[in-house]
Amino acid sequence: MQNMGRWEPDARGRLEKAAFELYAERGFEATTVAEIAARAGLTERTFFRYFADKREVLFSGSGALEDRLVHGTVSAPGNLGPVEAVGAALADVADDVFAGLHEYARHRQAVIASHPELRERELTKLASLASALAGALRERGVPGPAASLAAEAGIAVFKVSFERWTGGPPSRPLSDVIRESLADLKAVTASPAAGPAAAG
Amino acid sequence: MQNMGRWEPDARGRLEKAAFELYAERGFEATTVAEIAARAGLTERTFFRYFADKREVLFSGSGALEDRLVHGTVSAPGNLGPVEAVGAALADVADDVFAGLHEYARHRQAVIASHPELRERELTKLASLASALAGALRERGVPGPAASLAAEAGIAVFKVSFERWTGGPPSRPLSDVIRESLADLKAVTASPAAGPAAAG
Numbered sequence A, B: 001m002q003n004m005g006r007w008e009p010d011a012r013g014r015l016e017k018a019a020f021e022l023y024a025e026r027g028f029e030a031t032t033v034a035e036i037a038a039r040a041g042l043t044e045r046t047f048f049r050y051f052a053d054k055r056e057v058l059f060s061g062s063g064a065l066e067d068r069l070v071h072g073t074v075s076a077p078g079n080l081g082p083v084e085a086v087g088a089a090l091a092d093v094a095d096d097v098f099a100g101l102h103e104y105a106r107h108r109q110a111v112i113a114s115h116p117e118l119r120e121r122e123l124t125k126l127a128s129l130a131s132a133l134a135g136a137l138r139e140r141g142v143p144g145p146a147a148s149l150a151a152e153a154g155i156a157v158f159k160v161s162f163e164r165w166t167g168g169p170p171s172r173p174l175s176d177v178i179r180e181s182l183a184d185l186k187a188v189t190a191s192p193a194a195g196p197a198a199a200g
Helices: A011-026 A033-039 A044-050 A062-074 A082-098 A102-113 A116-139 A144-167 A174-189 B011-026 B033-039 B044-050 B062-074 B082-098 B102-113 B116-139 B144-167 B174-189
Strands: none
Touching: A011 A033, A011 A044, A011 A102, A033 A044, A062 A082, A062 A116, A082 A116, A082 A144, A082 A174, A082 B174, A102 A116, A102 A144, A116 A144, A116 B116, A144 A174, A144 B144, A144 B174, A174 B082, A174 B144, A174 B174, B011 B033, B011 B044, B011 B102, B033 B044, B062 B082, B062 B116, B082 B116, B082 B144, B082 B174, B102 B116, B102 B144, B116 B144, B144 B174
16 A cells, blocks of 8 residues: 555545445446546546456455454364354454444445345355465364365355344344354254254 | 257257367457357357356256255255255265266366356356255255255355365265265364364
8 A cells, every 4th residue: 555656545435435325326237437436536547556346346345354354263262163263253353343334234235135246256255255264274273175164164154144134133243143143053064863953 | 948949959068068178278268159159060149049158158057956956955854954954965966967077077177266257157156056955945944044054054065075076086976075074064063072073
């Protein structure tokens, strides 16, 4: 960021807000980068300093989220199993990152859900997150294929929790929903004979 | 299919083969639909009768696979838990669908892995499969959010198993790898105190 030619105060945030508004108003396809930049009071050139394309602007925080989740997974208590470690990391960062954003997250999900190109980009971000978390689990000593499975299962918890959270009341913390989903995952994965609460 | 103007013997299969060869030889971006059709000895118009775009041609069997997995999940033995039911469906259809295709599947995965547009389409297909399997689990009486989690976890098993299988010897049946991954998923999901083989 230091070496950018000209510094625009919160250019990134203004571009995100403008893009989000335009996608909601006119749809993703009908919106151009020039229009996003104009609404933000910036140039197209500035847009492309921050974002590779029109889709990326809705996924701006995903790199920082990934870093925090990787760190949280590596440093989760040693007595936790692999999926529990990912779940603990998710619950730990969830409220920090998403508290106060319930309304925004709900609208953002609706915009993403109604545009296949945005759904694709979201799936790609989640796959990248899963692969980073598998690396974090290998650092905890989990063998390769088991680490991939646990990371994918952790992402399933995140995905389902986020949907439950945005569809529910704003008063409920996301961390709460994540803990509930983690318990549900254990129940649906266990054998009915062995587990206490499995359905089937 | 009945109402198509002109019937081409195995047009679909010829287009798939031609596309796959061209993507491997020249790359996905550099290949045009006209070239695929020409190599298959067909017209562009015929291509678009079978496939919506250049990506779809590599995912031709996904609808049939989805139907079989949904059926297998709904009709899996009643004593199985939700993830076990999906796992049983996966193991049941795996060898039928993929036996003899190890070499092809390996090359196909390499082509997909090296093209972001194809990886995106693959993730979309897997997400659609997860959502169909969640529906199948709800038919088994599994409540909504638990059904989504179990379906996503089942897809994680499929994804990791398919990678393990294509990366391993052709002699090992895919169903074997799926059963192993399912056992791994149980181990990584359970609490280390409660489960027999969890890492951490």
